[in-house]
Amino acid sequence: MSRTPEPPPAQEPPRAPAARRTAGAPRAAGTPGAAGTPGPSDVLVVGGGIIGLVTAWRAAQRGFATALVDPSPGGGAAQVAAGMLAAVTELHYGEQTLLGLNLASARRYPEFAAELTEASGRDLGYRRCGTLAVALDADDRAHLRDLHALQQRSGLESEWLTGRECRRLEPMLAPGVRGGLRVDGDHQIDPRRLAGALVAACERAGVVFHRAWAERLTVVRDRAAGVVTGDGVALSAGQVVLAGGSLSGRLAGVPDAVLPPVRPVKGQVLRLAVPERYAPFLSRTVRALVRGSHVYLVPRENGELVVGATSEELGFDTTVTAGGVYELLRDAHELVPGITELPLTETRAGLRPGTPDNAPLLGPTDLPGLLLATGHHRNGVLLTPVTGDALAHALATGGLPAEAEPFTPGRFRAAALTEQPA
Numbered sequence: 057m058s059r060t061p062e063p064p065p066a067q068e069p070p071r072a073p074a075a076r077r078t079a080g081a082p083r084a085a086g087t088p089g090a091a092g093t094p095g096p097s098d099v100l101v102v103g104g105g106i107i108g109l110v111t112a113w114r115a116a117q118r119g120f121a122t123a124l125v126d127p128s129p130g131g132g133a134a135q136v137a138a139g140m141l142a143a144v145t146e147l148h149y150g151e152q153t154l155l156g157l158n159l160a161s162a163r164r165y166p167e168f169a170a171e172l173t174e175a176s177g178r179d180l181g182y183r184r185c186g187t188l189a190v191a192l193d194a195d196d197r198a199h200l201r202d203l204h205a206l207q208q209r210s211g212l213e214s215e216w217l218t219g220r221e222c223r224r225l226e227p228m229l230a231p232g233v234r235g236g237l238r239v240d241g242d243h244q245i246d247p248r249r250l251a252g253a254l255v256a257a258c259e260r261a262g263v264v265f266h267r268a269w270a271e272r273l274t275v276v277r278d279r280a281a282g283v284v285t286g287d288g289v290a291l292s293a294g295q296v297v298l299a300g301g302s303l304s305g306r307l308a309g310v311p312d313a314v315l316p317p318v319r320p321v322k323g324q325v326l327r328l329a330v331p332e333r334y335a336p337f338l339s340r341t342v343r344a345l346v347r348g349s350h351v352y353l354v355p356r357e358n359g360e361l362v363v364g365a366t367s368e369e370l371g372f373d374t375t376v377t378a379g380g381v382y383e384l385l386r387d388a389h390e391l392v393p394g395i396t397e398l399p400l401t402e403t404r405a406g407l408r409p410g411t412p413d414n415a416p417l418l419g420p421t422d423l424p425g426l427l428l429a430t431g432h433h434r435n436g437v438l439l440t441p442v443t444g445d446a447l448a449h450a451l452a453t454g455g456l457p458a459e460a461e462p463f464t465p466g467r468f469r470a471a472a473l474t475e476q477p478a
């Protein structure tokens with residue numbers, strides 16, 4: 057995304073908006089043009105994180121000649137995220153609309169994972185293990201009781217357990233655990249494997265990768281027409297999908313009126329290894345609110361244990377700090393004291409793409425030819441299947457499926473207008 061914007065070269069817009077072709081038979085995108093520049097594609101996806109990749113994969117499956125621009129496809133927040141598919145345990149007050157989309161995506165996961173495994177030939181580390189959210193003191197317990205009531209009012213499945221019942225399920229839990237919520241429907245996937253599989257599936261589906269930064273959006277006759285890369289290459293397309301994660305608001309050339317209101321929300325995450333002699337250390341995701349901060353422990357089948365995550369509003373800062381690591385280990389240790397025996401293998405920070413209402417921005421903008429797939433904040437991994445489907449629908453029809461309609465980028469335009477002084 058933009059660092060030092062270059063002026064865009066003069067360029068003709070692609071002849072026509074992307075037309076839907078026969079599914080399964082995409083024509084090649086970006087075949088070199090006469091002057092050695094890549095030829096136009098139907099769809100150009102800006103950003104190669106899991107959201108950009110799933111959009112490109114689904115677009116190519118629909119028969120669009122699809123290209124994707126990113127210096128390192130498969131990188132980004134997916135390299136840090138724990139991969140909880142936590143529609144129920146991450147429910148928050150005021151986010152009931154988002155809950156509908158989260159649940160729709162969670163329901164799609166088994167089929168999505170099977171299809172992607174088949175299409176990529178890769179294992180995704182999809183583990184249907186469930187989640188246990190526990191409380192360590194009276195305040196946490198009261199909070200968890202409130203969450204349970206909200207889940208019940210929302211028709212979600214979760215079961216209240218005593219501390220003893222929690223420890224029967226997970227013997228490594230601290231003796232002081234005061235109770236918990238068993239949610240058998242909140243699973244996990246390994247986001248690094250998911251990203252790798254999406255890159256492979258895109259390659260097999262004919263998506264053309266341009267390994268470069270997108271520097272500037274090209275707008276020709278009031279229509280998004282492509283991007284210019286950091287090395288000065290002009291990529292043109294009938295439709296452009298901006299899927300740049302936390303960087304989505306920084307692409308030069310995007311008119312202010314449609315610039316996504318996305319900000320980076322830093323999360324520090326630790327990775328530990330569970331030696332054979334301790335296995336199974338935990339059999340499901342375990343999480344808690346400790347003194348107001350969320351901590352979660354996600355055990356992979358391969359012995360990795362992911363501990364997350366801080367939530368910090370510090371701009372584009374991905375420094376791992378002693379304080380962040382200390383707080384995560386301190387809280388994880390209160391929850392599962394045996395964690396201090398495990399080798400610490402990695403510390404890393406990533407950036408969630410936050411929006412004003414914590415929900416994603418999906419589909420067409422007011423600039424013809426420009427669509428958004430960004431702003432997934434805490435739920436990017438969970439929302440990957442439903443985002444791919446919604447964007448493929450939007451690219452083919454110009455509209456959104458009913459479940460995605462509340463997440464149109466235009467909702468913030470409407471809010472800005474009503475906030476105008478009389």
Ligand code: GLY
Nearest residue numbers: 323364365434435
């Ligand atoms: N969904 C977990 C996190 O954002 O930390």
